[in-house]
Amino acid sequence: MPQALATLKTLIEEHLAAERSDPVRALQTPEQLRAKFELAPPEEGIPFEELSERLRGIMAATPATASDLFFNQLYGGRDPAAFTGDVISAVLNTSMYTYKIGGVQVLIELALVKRMGQMMGFPDAEGVFTPGGSLSNLAGMVVALNQAIPGYKDHGAQGKQPRIYTSIEGHYSVPKAAGLLGVGQSNVVKIPVDGRGQMLPEALEAAIVSDIEAGFTPAMINATSGTTVLGAFDPIAAISAIAKRHNVWLHVDAAYGGTFVFHPELKAHFADVGLADSVTWDAHKVMSTPLTCSVILVKEKGLMTQAMSQSASYLFQGGEDEFNPGTRSIQCGRRNSALKLWCAWQVNGDAGYLAKTQSVRNNALTAQRCIEAAPELSLVRVPESINICFDAPGVDTDALLDAVCESGQGMIGHAQVDGRTVVRLVFLNSDVRTEVVERLFVAIQAQARALAIAPAA
Amino acid sequence: MPQALATLKTLIEEHLAAERSDPVRALQTPEQLRAKFELAPPEEGIPFEELSERLRGIMAATPATASDLFFNQLYGGRDPAAFTGDVISAVLNTSMYTYKIGGVQVLIELALVKRMGQMMGFPDAEGVFTPGGSLSNLAGMVVALNQAIPGYKDHGAQGKQPRIYTSIEGHYSVPKAAGLLGVGQSNVVKIPVDGRGQMLPEALEAAIVSDIEAGFTPAMINATSGTTVLGAFDPIAAISAIAKRHNVWLHVDAAYGGTFVFHPELKAHFADVGLADSVTWDAHKVMSTPLTCSVILVKEKGLMTQAMSQSASYLFQGGEDEFNPGTRSIQCGRRNSALKLWCAWQVNGDAGYLAKTQSVRNNALTAQRCIEAAPELSLVRVPESINICFDAPGVDTDALLDAVCESGQGMIGHAQVDGRTVVRLVFLNSDVRTEVVERLFVAIQAQARALAIAPAA
Numbered sequence: 001m002p003q004a005l006a007t008l009k010t011l012i013e014e015h016l017a018a019e020r021s022d023p024v025r026a027l028q029t030p031e032q033l034r035a036k037f038e039l040a041p042p043e044e045g046i047p048f049e050e051l052s053e054r055l056r057g058i059m060a061a062t063p064a065t066a067s068d069l070f071f072n073q074l075y076g077g078r079d080p081a082a083f084t085g086d087v088i089s090a091v092l093n094t095s096m097y098t099y100k101i102g103g104v105q106v107l108i109e110l111a112l113v114k115r116m117g118q119m120m121g122f123p124d125a126e127g128v129f130t131p132g133g134s135l136s137n138l139a140g141m142v143v144a145l146n147q148a149i150p151g152y153k154d155h156g157a158q159g160k161q162p163r164i165y166t167s168i169e170g171h172y173s174v175p176k177a178a179g180l181l182g183v184g185q186s187n188v189v190k191i192p193v194d195g196r197g198q199m200l201p202e203a204l205e206a207a208i209v210s211d212i213e214a215g216f217t218p219a220m221i222n223a224t225s226g227t228t229v230l231g232a233f234d235p236i237a238a239i240s241a242i243a244k245r246h247n248v249w250l251h252v253d254a255a256y257g258g259t260f261v262f263h264p265e266l267k268a269h270f271a272d273v274g275l276a277d278s279v280t281w282d283a284h285k286v287m288s289t290p291l292t293c294s295v296i297l298v299k300e301k302g303l304m305t306q307a308m309s310q311s312a313s314y315l316f317q318g319g320e321d322e323f324n325p326g327t328r329s330i331q332c333g334r335r336n337s338a339l340k341l342w343c344a345w346q347v348n349g350d351a352g353y354l355a356k357t358q359s360v361r362n363n364a365l366t367a368q369r370c371i372e373a374a375p376e377l378s379l380v381r382v383p384e385s386i387n388i389c390f391d392a393p394g395v396d397t398d399a400l401l402d403a404v405c406e407s408g409q410g411m412i413g414h415a416q417v418d419g420r421t422v423v424r425l426v427f428l429n430s431d432v433r434t435e436v437v438e439r440l441f442v443a444i445q446a447q448a449r450a451l452a453i454a455p456a457a
Numbered sequence: 458m459p460q461a462l463a464t465l466k467t468l469i470e471e472h473l474a475a476e477r478s479d480p481v482r483a484l485q486t487p488e489q490l491r492a493k494f495e496l497a498p499p500e501e502g503i504p505f506e507e508l509s510e511r512l513r514g515i516m517a518a519t520p521a522t523a524s525d526l527f528f529n530q531l532y533g534g535r536d537p538a539a540f541t542g543d544v545i546s547a548v549l550n551t552s553m554y555t556y557k558i559g560g561v562q563v564l565i566e567l568a569l570v571k572r573m574g575q576m577m578g579f580p581d582a583e584g585v586f587t588p589g590g591s592l593s594n595l596a597g598m599v600v601a602l603n604q605a606i607p608g609y610k611d612h613g614a615q616g617k618q619p620r621i622y623t624s625i626e627g628h629y630s631v632p633k634a635a636g637l638l639g640v641g642q643s644n645v646v647k648i649p650v651d652g653r654g655q656m657l658p659e660a661l662e663a664a665i666v667s668d669i670e671a672g673f674t675p676a677m678i679n680a681t682s683g684t685t686v687l688g689a690f691d692p693i694a695a696i697s698a699i700a701k702r703h704n705v706w707l708h709v710d711a712a713y714g715g716t717f718v719f720h721p722e723l724k725a726h727f728a729d730v731g732l733a734d735s736v737t738w739d740a741h742k743v744m745s746t747p748l749t750c751s752v753i754l755v756k757e758k759g760l761m762t763q764a765m766s767q768s769a770s771y772l773f774q775g776g777e778d779e780f781n782p783g784t785r786s787i788q789c790g791r792r793n794s795a796l797k798l799w800c801a802w803q804v805n806g807d808a809g810y811l812a813k814t815q816s817v818r819n820n821a822l823t824a825q826r827c828i829e830a831a832p833e834l835s836l837v838r839v840p841e842s843i844n845i846c847f848d849a850p851g852v853d854t855d856a857l858l859d860a861v862c863e864s865g866q867g868m869i870g871h872a873q874v875d876g877r878t879v880v881r882l883v884f885l886n887s888d889v890r891t892e893v894v895e896r897l898f899v900a901i902q903a904q905a906r907a908l909a910i911a912p913a914a
Contacts, residue, residue: 001473004537008544009462015548016458025560030780033561039568041799045806051538054803055545061561062549073772075552075790080461081508086547087465088512090540090747091472092519095532103482104490104518111496131588131749134789142637156618156641172769173789179767180599180787182639184613228771284790290547291792292588310636312629314685314872314881315530323487330637332591332630333532333741335748335792342498346511349502415771424771 007052015059022060023067024408033061068432069410069440074228074256077288077429085343086290089336096129096334097326099319106323109338112345116281117297119261120254121274126304126322127297128329129337133255134173136280136296137222139308139330141177143278143298144220144249146307153307156182162219163211164188167199167234169227171253183219196384197232199223205242218248223276225269226257229415229424231387233257233269240275250276255294257385259286262350263357266385274299283341286360286386286428287353293337304328359430360386363437367425370441376448377441380422388425389417392448397421399451400444409443464509472516479517480524481865490518525889526867526897531685531713534745534886542800543747546793553586553791554783556776563780566795569802573738574754576718577711578731583761583779584754585786586794590712591630593737593753594679596765596787598634600735600755601677601706603764610764613639619676620668621645624656624691626684628710640676653841654689656680662699675705680733682726683714686872686881688844690714690726697732707733712751714842716743719807720814723842731756740798743817743843743885744810750794761785816887817843820894824882827898833905834898837879845882846874849905854878856908857901866900 028036037058046054064070066078094105102109109129117125130136141164146152149160162183166174168190179185189211191204208218221243223234236252243250252273258281260266273279276299283293298304301322309327321327326334348356364386371377371390380389391397397414401423404410415424427437485493494515503511521527523535551562559566566586574582587593598621603609606617619640623631625647636642646668648661665675678700680691693709700707709730715738717723730736733756740750755761766784778784783791805813821843828834828847837846848854854871858880861867872881880901884894 001469001535001537001540004541005466005469008541009466011545012458012462012548027557028560030556030564033564037561037564039565039799041569041572041802041807043807045804045809048538048804051541051800051803055541055800058561058565059545059549062551063558063560065550065552065558066548073552073558073790076550078458078548078550080458081505083458083547084461084465084508084512087544088468088516090543090547091469091523091535092516093522093533093535093747094519095522095530095748099487100484101520101522101530103485103520104494104515107487107490107494108496108515112498115498131592131792132788132790135588135787138787145639152639152641153636154641154643156614156639156644159616161613171789172767172772176765176767176787176789179610180765181637182602182609182613184609184611185767186611187613228769282790290550291552291790292788308633308637310629310633310642312685313878314870315629317870330592330595330633331589331749332628332633333530333589333739333748335588342496343508343512345498346508347502347505350498350500352502413771413774421770 003048007048011052011055011059014056018060019064019067023064023069024405024411025063026406028061063411068429068436071425071427072411072413074285074426074428075291077431079288079344081347082289082340082344085340089339094336096336097324097332098316099323100317105336105339106325108342109325112338112341113295113297116295120270120279120297122297122299124301125297125299126301126328127295128325130294130296132292133280133282133294134176135330136255136294137173137253138177138180139296140251140278140280141181141220143303143307144251145181147249147303148217148219160217161187163216164220164222165191165204165207166222167191167193167224169193169197169230169232170222170224171228174222197227197230199234199239201235201238201242204239208242208246208248218246220249220251223250223252225252225254225273226260226385228256229387229417230381230389231383231385233384236272236275240272252276252279255280255282256285258282259353260357260385262353263361266361286357287341287344288429289340289344293341356430360427363427363432363434364388366434366437367441370438374441374445376445380417386427389415389422391422395448395451397423400447403447403451404444410440460505464505468509468512468516471513475517476521476524480521480526481862481868482520483863485518520868525886525893528882528884529868529870531742531883531885532748534888536745536801538804539746539797539801542797546796551793553793554781554789555773556780557774562793562796563782565799566782569795569798570752570754573752577727577736577754579754579756581758582754582756583758583785584752585782587751587753589749590737590739590751591633592787593712593751594630594710595634595637596753597708597735597737598638598677600760600764601708602638604706604760605674605676617674618644620673621677621679622648622661622664623679624648624650624681626650626654626687626689627679627681628685631679654684654687656691656696658692658695658699661696665699665703665705675703677706677708679708679710682709682711682730683717683842685713686844686874687838687846688840688842690841693729693732697729709733709736712737712739713742715739716810717814717842719810720818743814744798744801745886746797746801750798813887817884820884820889820891821845823891823894824898827895831898831902833902837874843884846872846879848879852905852908854880857904860904860908861901867897
């Protein structure tokens with residue numbers, strides 16, 4: 001371990017410098033990379049020093065997701081306290097199934113679940129950390145199915161056909177979970193949205209009524225707080241009224257948007273989340289912990305254990321379910337993802353997260369102003385939170401993004417809006433300064449002009 | 458980050474020393490720990506130095522799972538190279554869904570999948586790392602269900618009732634997955650075992666035949682390579698013949714035992730695994746990487762993507778499925794668990810893992826000898842691999858284990874064998890020396906004698 005610690009210090013310091021000097025790495029093909037690195041495990045081991053050398057090369061070739069020019073996916077940034085907690089988790093190597101093995105780490109998770117639940121309007125939530133928002137949504141769906149169809153865990157759907165409702169702008173993990181869980185992706189009803197990307201409540205109710213008449217069993221409505229492409233918020237109060245009217249579980253996928261509960265204005269979107277039954281919230285997105293750090297929160301205690309638990313005398317050896325999170329997790333052995341968030345929250349405090357959400361929101365508004373001032377660019381939507389969707393009329397979006405990436409100016413992804421491919425720029429890293437945003441748009445404008453004159457092949 | 462790195466160095470060095478001087482921590486109640494630590498997230502952040510102080514206390518209060526006296530669960534130990542890889546994964550913070558974002562890290566995962574598949578007898582497996590063996594088994598079941606019932610992903614079971622077969626000694630994750638996936642835990646048929654803990658093939662075939670006659674759809678047989686309690690290996694060749702005869706998917710849960718494919722004798726148990734359709738193998742168990750590091754391997758390429766994929770244009774932006782592991786994962790955002798195993802394998806080589814499996818097997822045989830020589834103790838089964846089940850006749854097993862734990866002599870769990878609670882001692886940490894095992898048994902014998910004279914209250 002002393003050698004490992006010394007090696008890590010060197011490699012990490014070099015990486016932080018490289019992230020600044022080479023923030024956007026050119027994409028290399030699998031063939032190029034395989035020619036460069038010997039990746040197959042060896043028969044005889046190599047000395048630790050040689051591992052260190054190989055890691056140095058591999059790290060330099062890995063896309064830099066924490067650089068201030070990474071705007072491509074809904075994670076990134078780096079919080080030193082969260083990083084510290086993540087490394088300590090690896091050192092302690094706690095498996096979070098039982099109190100006997102987890103001890104104080106289980107209490108840390110419970111403290112976060114309690115606090116995050118309260119922020120979402122659940123006075124005394126139960127919950128558990130999961131390896132990502134997709135699995136949090138899946139866990140919520142499992143609890144919903146068990147509520148909609150009594151005896152689901154033991155006997156399955158018993159001839160009933162559950163249906164799931166989500167907007168056409170909802171995350172793909174919802175139909176994916178329905179496919180995995182035997183509901184079937186075709187039994188996910190995609191509800192239309194308005195121009196801002198918000199689910200239309202009247203369309204939702206019409207779908208549920210029609211499904212009930214057709215003999216289906218409505219099992220879960222998924223409302224999204226922070227949609228993937230537009231960053232939009234579904235109207236929770238109106239959706240909750242429909243859910244209660246038809247006795248359907250309401251899950252809120254706030255994987256992306258949840259952290260805006262700290263933001264002075266955007267927190268208004270969370271005023272009614274307490275009317276829902278369960279919530280997904282990812283800390284590895286806007287709270288910038290290392291992957292993965294997601295929580296599933298359920299308002300009523302006991303339902304998760306009822307839907308998921310399975311006795312195992314070799315594992316659960318005493319204590320109440322509350323202190324044995326394995327009884328409400330889809331996992332058995334489980335990495336400790338709570339400690340990193342706990343560390344980050346200690347150092348940031350609520351006040352720090354408020355400032356962080358303001359910073360990323362301000363960057364989005366800066367981007368909006370840059371686009372509105374740029375004759376080459378066209379804003380596709382007024383940003384609902386921190387997603388900026390725009391394009392350069394007359395210029396192919398993919399060609400534009402490739403040009404920006406290849407010239408090292410930024411790593412940005414695209415999305416479909418109004419049936420066409422547009423730029424989706426997201427601001428999750430609060431370390432990105434206003435000047436960086438402005439400089440990025442100077443670069444994008446220049447690339448757009450160049451491509452408008454000489455379109456890419 | 459410089460402050461984080463300096464803090465980590467200090468905290469980790471202290472922890473390693475504490476792990477040696479205080480390897481078995483007394484269990485504290487939630488009330489005791491909550492009185493000692495302020496766990497709720499604060500409104501205002503605290504200075505980093507204060508976080509460091511708080512972490513110091515919390516680390517000292519966390520059960521020490523990597524100490525050489527932790528024998529309680531199927532993970533533990535610490536491999537410095539794996540630890541290095543895990544920390545680098547946190548620094549790089551790669552999400553393993555696409556080649557565009559993962560780059561060379563995706564190729565590292567593919568290299569491991571290829572190699573691990575080959576060792577299991579799958580010449581060209583597809584696979585993906587998952588957050589634990591339970592989810593690897595669940596993923597295998599998802600693929601099996603899609604094979605057993607065409608159109609499962611899109612339409613669910615369509616009136617069919619799938620059935621799953623596993624032995625009564627199989628891991629609880631199999632019925633748990635059936636409960637989560639809508640199959641229903643009651644549709645998991647638990648096949649009896651022989652005295653060594655191996656599934657009885659004739660009982661399996663009888664169950665399948667009877668189920669087919671009753672109109673059920675046999676969807677998956679789960680054979681276990683390394684059962685949780687006894688460390689036993691199901692007879693793959695005989696089970697495979699039944700699977701082929703009735704056209705049922707054969708999944709091998711080698712989460713625990715998989716690493717014994719390196720062992721000179723125990724590898725014989727893997728000679729026929731290539732006849733199966735999918736395999737679970739955890740590297741966070743006998744290969745001692747930090748949690749979690751599990752892989753699901755499927756023999757035929759394309760089936761995982763077919764069973765799991767869901768299009769998402771905001772995520773999958775080019776390239777073939779092979780290089781976009783998100784298409785065959787139940788997760789979306791995904792921590793890189795491959796790099797830590799890759800690092801460990803570089804330094805250990807196959808030769809190092811062979812030596813590691815010999816070391817843990819020898820410790821188990823030493824334990825067997827100690828028990829056989831101890832008049833106070835009784836061996837319940839000849840060890841199949843590295844699990845030692847024994848008890849102290851006339852002494853309550855829980856009282857014995859509590860006494861051993863409270864006196865700081867070792868952290869050991871119990872299990873049910875032949876309808877009674879016995880000690881289940883497991884050797885996964887190859888750093889445990891023979892003398893430590895011998896000393897442990899001197900302690901266990903003394904505690905057993907003391908309890909036989911004065912039984913615990």
